[in-house]
Amino acid sequence: MTIRLTDTDFGELSNDVQHNDCERKVELSTWFGQSSSDWTFLRHNLELAIHESEYSEAVIVEGEHDDLPFLTSKFFLSGGMRTTTPNVPGVSDDYEEVAGYNYLFYLPDIQEFEHFTANQRKQCISIYWYPDLLSSFQSSFEELPVLLQQLIENPTKQRFHQPLGAITPAMRLVLKQILQCPFRETLRQMYLEAKVLELLVLQIAQWGENNLLLQRSLFFRPDEIERLHHAKAILNQKLQNPPSLLNLARQIGLNDFKLKRGFREVFGTTVCGYVQSLRLEQAKQLLRGTNLAIAEIAYQVGYESTSHFGYLFKRQFGVTPRDYRQHKGL
Known part of the structure; x- marks a missing residue:
């Protein structure tokens, strides 16, 4: 309603x-x-x-x-x-x-x-x-x-x-x-x-x-760079269920080509890479600061597959989620 x-x-x-x-x-x-x-x-x-x-x-x-x-x-x-x-x-x-x-x-x-x-x-x-x-x-x-x-x-x-x-x-x-x-x-x-x-x-x-x-960017106008920063802010706010590339581009007033290229040039990563990095950092905080099951943490940060979450976590940080938690004494 x-x-x-x-x-x-x-x-x-x-x-x-x-x-x-x-x-x-x-x-x-x-x-x-x-x-x-x-x-x-x-x-x-x-x-x-x-x-x-x-x-x-x-x-x-x-x-x-x-x-x-x-x-x-x-x-x-x-x-x-x-x-x-x-x-x-x-x-x-x-x-x-x-x-x-x-x-x-x-x-x-x-x-x-x-x-x-x-x-x-x-x-x-x-x-x-x-x-x-x-x-x-x-x-x-x-x-x-x-x-x-x-x-x-x-x-x-x-x-x-x-x-x-x-x-x-x-x-x-x-x-x-x-x-x-x-x-x-x-x-x-x-x-x-x-x-x-x-x-x-x-x-x-x-x-x-x-x-x-x-001024360091030759391809993007200043207002377009601001829109890219706005896109980051939206992704930060909607991390568990981020908008699609097309929807995000519409929200900030750029086409999807400029959105994708802008993320690479301005932030040094892709849109998907940025979301993944944020999710894994959030997962680290939950592993360190809570006793939630690893499967529940994976779900909370946006991954339905616990095994896929574990694979991405180890690729990013060099240890499995379980080993990271044990190392932190939880």
């Missing part, structure tokens, strides 16, 4: 609690699940939101972005979300955001559909900010990514949705500090503003570093 809601429906089901001029909480509790959004309003038109949700049924929320020219920096800590954006030039009409990765996008004045998977806890931290935040610091923007430079000069430039890669250890530390803010009132505002700015610096710097790496 799939629950379909509009933004208006969602608002009517939610309980909006205004704590003070700087904080707001929106909660939903209904028969198909719960969600909450904790908002903090900071200086420089910065808004910080901690979103959490878990639904017992699949949920699709239809929403519309207004025409305000703000950017969204999103950091997925758990769960994920599929979004469809029909007929938006320059943006994939069907993309996924997954746990452990961060995104930056500029999508004013569009219609979108957010797809939530049943029985999956989602937690993400989002920062909403305007391009003029950057111009308040200096007048030279040559070191910024080109899309941000264009937005500063003209906020009506084309929309984009930019996957920026895995959340780095430095980002993860700041995210943890935001979630565990030890202060109240004025000190809380000061602390969170500092952490939000630090997180934006880390994200924009990551984008810049990515662009330097992208």
Whole structure:
């Protein structure tokens, strides 16, 4: 069963609690699940939101972005979300955001559909900010990514949705500090503003570093390399039941030829090789950290045949699963 809601429906089901001029909480509790959004309003038109949700049924929320020219920096800590954006030039009409990765996008004045998977806890931290935040610091923007430079000069430039890669250890530390803010009132505002700015610096710097790496590729455009990183993120999220090559290529907006060639050139492996490597690494963790039967571990990481799993494991690591477990003392 799939629950379909509009933004208006969602608002009517939610309980909006205004704590003070700087904080707001929106909660939903209904028969198909719960969600909450904790908002903090900071200086420089910065808004910080901690979103959490878990639904017992699949949920699709239809929403519309207004025409305000703000950017969204999103950091997925758990769960994920599929979004469809029909007929938006320059943006994939069907993309996924997954746990452990961060995104930056500029999508004013569009219609979108957010797809939530049943029985999956989602937690993400989002920062909403305007391009003029950057111009308040200096007048030279040559070191910024080109899309941000264009937005500063003209906020009506084309929309984009930019996957920026895995959340780095430095980002993860700041995210943890935001979630565990030890202060109240004025000190809380000061602390969170500092952490939000630090997180934006880390994200924009990551984008810049990515662009330097992208320049090494002669065959692929920068946006195509980003799509390949997005493909990796999808495979990480759906390891036990990964999409087919054609379906994965469709999700990231490349053809299957570029997907296969891109994995070889950018990551040094094939799509299947990458999935196999991830599965076997997960199997190592289960062998080391649990007492599950080897057949059950094989099944959990996506192999129905225990003998085939054992063959691949030994080829990869030089020992059988049983010998590896015994060596680790389990």
